[in-house]
Amino acid sequence: MPMLRDPSAKYRPFPQVPLATREWPGRTITRAPIWLSTDLRDGNQALIDPMDAEKKTRFFDLLVKCGLKEIEVGFPASGATDFDYIQNLVRSGRIPDDVTPQVLTQARADLIRTSFDSLEGAKTAIVHLYNAVSPAWRRIVFNMEMADIKQIAVEGAKQLRDNAARLPGTDWRFEYSPETFSTAELDFSIECCAAVMDVLRPTADDPIILNLPATVEAATPNIYADQIEYFAKHLPNREAAIISLHTHNDRGTGVAAAELGLLAGADRVEGCLFGNGERTGNTCLVTIALNMYTQGVDPELDFSDIDEVIRTVEYCNQLPVHPRHPYGGELVYTAFSGSHQDAIKKGFAARLRQNDEKWEVPYLPIDPADLGRSYEAVIRVNSQSGKGGVAWVLEQDKGLKLPKKMQASFSHIVQAVADETSRELAADDIWQAFEATYLATDGKRFQLVDWAETHSGPDRIFAGKLTIDGSERSVSGRGNGLMSSVIAALAESGGPLMDIVDYSEHAIGQGSNVQAAAYVECRTGDGKSLFGCGLDTDVATASVRAILSAANGA
Numbered sequence: 001m002p003m004l005r006d007p008s009a010k011y012r013p014f015p016q017v018p019l020a021t022r023e024w025p026g027r028t029i030t031r032a033p034i035w036l037s038t039d040l041r042d043g044n045q046a047l048i049d050p051m052d053a054e055k056k057t058r059f060f061d062l063l064v065k066c067g068l069k070e071i072e073v074g075f076p077a078s079g080a081t082d083f084d085y086i087q088n089l090v091r092s093g094r095i096p097d098d099v100t101p102q103v104l105t106q107a108r109a110d111l112i113r114t115s116f117d118s119l120e121g122a123k124t125a126i127v128h129l130y131n132a133v134s135p136a137w138r139r140i141v142f143n144m145e146m147a148d149i150k151q152i153a154v155e156g157a158k159q160l161r162d163n164a165a166r167l168p169g170t171d172w173r174f175e176y177s178p179e180t181f182s183t184a185e186l187d188f189s190i191e192c193c194a195a196v197m198d199v200l201r202p203t204a205d206d207p208i209i210l211n212l213p214a215t216v217e218a219a220t221p222n223i224y225a226d227q228i229e230y231f232a233k234h235l236p237n238r239e240a241a242i243i244s245l246h247t248h249n250d251r252g253t254g255v256a257a258a259e260l261g262l263l264a265g266a267d268r269v270e271g272c273l274f275g276n277g278e279r280t281g282n283t284c285l286v287t288i289a290l291n292m293y294t295q296g297v298d299p300e301l302d303f304s305d306i307d308e309v310i311r312t313v314e315y316c317n318q319l320p321v322h323p324r325h326p327y328g329g330e331l332v333y334t335a336f337s338g339s340h341q342d343a344i345k346k347g348f349a350a351r352l353r354q355n356d357e358k359w360e361v362p363y364l365p366i367d368p369a370d371l372g373r374s375y376e377a378v379i380r381v382n383s384q385s386g387k388g389g390v391a392w393v394l395e396q397d398k399g400l401k402l403p404k405k406m407q408a409s410f411s412h413i414v415q416a417v418a419d420e421t422s423r424e425l426a427a428d429d430i431w432q433a434f435e436a437t438y439l440a441t442d443g444k445r446f447q448l449v450d451w452a453e454t455h456s457g458p459d460r461i462f463a464g465k466l467t468i469d470g471s472e473r474s475v476s477g478r479g480n481g482l483m484s485s486v487i488a489a490l491a492e493s494g495g496p497l498m499d500i501v502d503y504s505e506h507a508i509g510q511g512s513n514v515q516a517a518a519y520v521e522c523r524t525g526d527g528k529s530l531f532g533c534g535l536d537t538d539v540a541t542a543s544v545r546a547i548l549s550a551a552n553g554a
Helices: 041-047 053-066 080-091 109-118 135-142 146-166 186-200 221-234 254-263 285-293 306-317 338-353 385-398 404-421 427-439 482-494 537-551
Strands: 036-039 068-073 100-106 124-132 172-181 209-213 241-247 267-270 445-457 459-468 469-477 498-508 515-523 528-534
Touching: 036 124, 036 241, 041 053, 041 068, 053 080, 053 100, 068 080, 080 109, 080 469, 100 109, 100 445, 109 124, 109 146, 109 241, 124 135, 124 146, 124 209, 135 338, 135 537, 146 172, 172 186, 172 469, 186 209, 186 221, 186 306, 209 221, 209 267, 221 241, 221 254, 241 254, 241 427, 254 267, 254 285, 254 385, 267 285, 338 385, 385 404, 404 427, 404 515, 404 528, 427 528, 445 482, 445 537, 459 482, 459 537, 482 498, 498 528, 498 537, 528 537
Parallel strands: 036 068, 036 267, 068 100, 100 124, 124 172, 172 209, 209 241, 241 267
Antiparallel strands: 445 459, 459 469, 498 515, 515 528
16 A cells, blocks of 8 residues: 555644743753663564573673673563573672662563562662553553552552662662653653652652653654653652653654753653664664764763774674674775865874864764774765875875876776776775786886986986886986986987976885885876875985886876
8 A cells, every 4th residue: 555645544643742942952861861771672583583691691791891880681570581590690799889770661570670689799780660551551451440450559669669668778769660751741750750759759868760751752852852851850859860761762762752851850861872772773882972972071981982882792692793883883984985085085184283182073973993993984085085085095095196287187097997997995005006007017108127316516416227118228317306307318218308396205214124215297298197105214215216107007
C-alpha cells in the first residue's frame, strides 16, 4: 500500500505543552550530568544475540574505565541468566566503591523481591521501578483507569520500601519511571511520581530518581524539553528528586532531546554507548558527552582511546558502529572532497602559527588526537579529491611539502589514476604515482651518474656524468648558479631549453638521517610548465636531481 496522500487522516500531530513561559531556550549546558549506562540492560535486550556473562563483564569493565559511576547491570527478574550474572558481579568484588549498580523491575511484588535479592551484598545499589501511565497503555494494554495505574505505582513503592528494610546491609536508592512519560498527560505523570514520593519520603540529602522516558520518541525535541520543564516546575518537593532522562531515537533526535532536556532542568542522562537500544536505539552517551567537550565542558567521561571503546562495544554487541556515527565512526574525520581537504590542510597549517591552544580547524569540530585518532586518515583521496588532499597525504606519509603549483599539476595525475581504478587511493598508490612522475630514473631520458661544481669568476660550472637516452655522457654548463649551470649543460646536450620559475627546498626528518627535498618549476620556450623533485642527503644533489626530473617531464 503506498504512502497516504493525506497522512492527517491516520496520524495526529503531537500537542503543544501548556507552558506559559519557557526558560530552557536561554540556557546553556555548563556541567556534566549524572550519567547512567543502560548498555547491559536496555542495550542488551535489544541485541539479536544477548550478551553472555563474559561479554557483559567485559562491557562492565569498559564502562568503569570510561568513568561511568552508575551502571544498569540487568533485569534480574527476567531469568536466571541476568540474576546469576548480577549476583556474581556483586560477590566478585569487581564493582568499585564509587560505582553504583542499578537493576530494573516491573511493579510486581515477586519481581521486586527478586531484584533486591540479586543485589544483596552490594555496598550501594539502585532499584529502578516502572509502570506505564500513558492513555494508549491504560486503554489498550491494561484496560485500567488512572486511579488503577496510580495504585500500581504506589504498591510498587511500598515494595521498594519494605525490601530495603529487609536487606539493611546495602545503601538502597530508588528510581521510579512513569513509563511512556512522553506520550502521557503531564499532570498525571506528576501525580504518580508525587504518590511514589509520599511512600518513599525522599529528602534533598537522600533524593529519589525520577526518570522521565521518551519510551517512543513521538515529537520534536523542543516538545520534550517543554515536558521536562513543566514537570520540574510543578513537581511537589522538587529538591528531593533527581530528574533523569531516557530518550529513544525513533525520530532520529534522541541526542537533541536529551540535550534540551538538560537545559530544561534535568540532572541525569540514561543511554548507551553509540546509541544501541530497541528499535532505532537509545540516546548515545558518547555523542552527548563529546558534544559537551567541544563546548569546553568536562563531560567527566573518558574516551581518550575511542577505537578501543568501539572494538569492545562491537565485540560485545555483535553490531557494527556506523562509519558515519558522530565522533566514533571510521569516516567522521575524513574528507574526500577537494575543497574540504584544502580547508582542513590550511587549518592545520594555521595551528602551527597561532599563539594559543584554542582548536579551530575547518570541518573538524574536535581534535581527533584527543580521542586517540591519528591525523593520517583525516584526508583520504578518491576521484572527488583535489590538490590539497594529495599534498596532505604526501606530507603526512612521506614528509614532502609540495609547492602549490606543483600540487595542482600532480593532482591531475592522481585524478587520472583514481578515475582509472574507480576506487579510493591509498598513500602507497599516491606515492607510487609521485615516484613514477618525478623520482624514477628507469626509462627516463636523463639520469644522474656523478657531478661536480667549480667556480670561474662570478660563474659556476657544472661538470657531470649523465646517462642520456641510455648512453653515459660527460656534460658541462655555465651559469650564475648551480641550477642555471645544470640547465645550460642540458641545453648543450640536446635537452629542453628551460628557465627556472620557482625553487624551494626543505629537510625531511631530523638528526643524522635528515634528507633534503628540492622542488623546481621550469618553463620551456613555448610556455609549458615543467615540475621536478629531487631527494638526496645532500641538498645540492637534490637540486640537481630536481632539474633533471623537470627535464624528463618534457
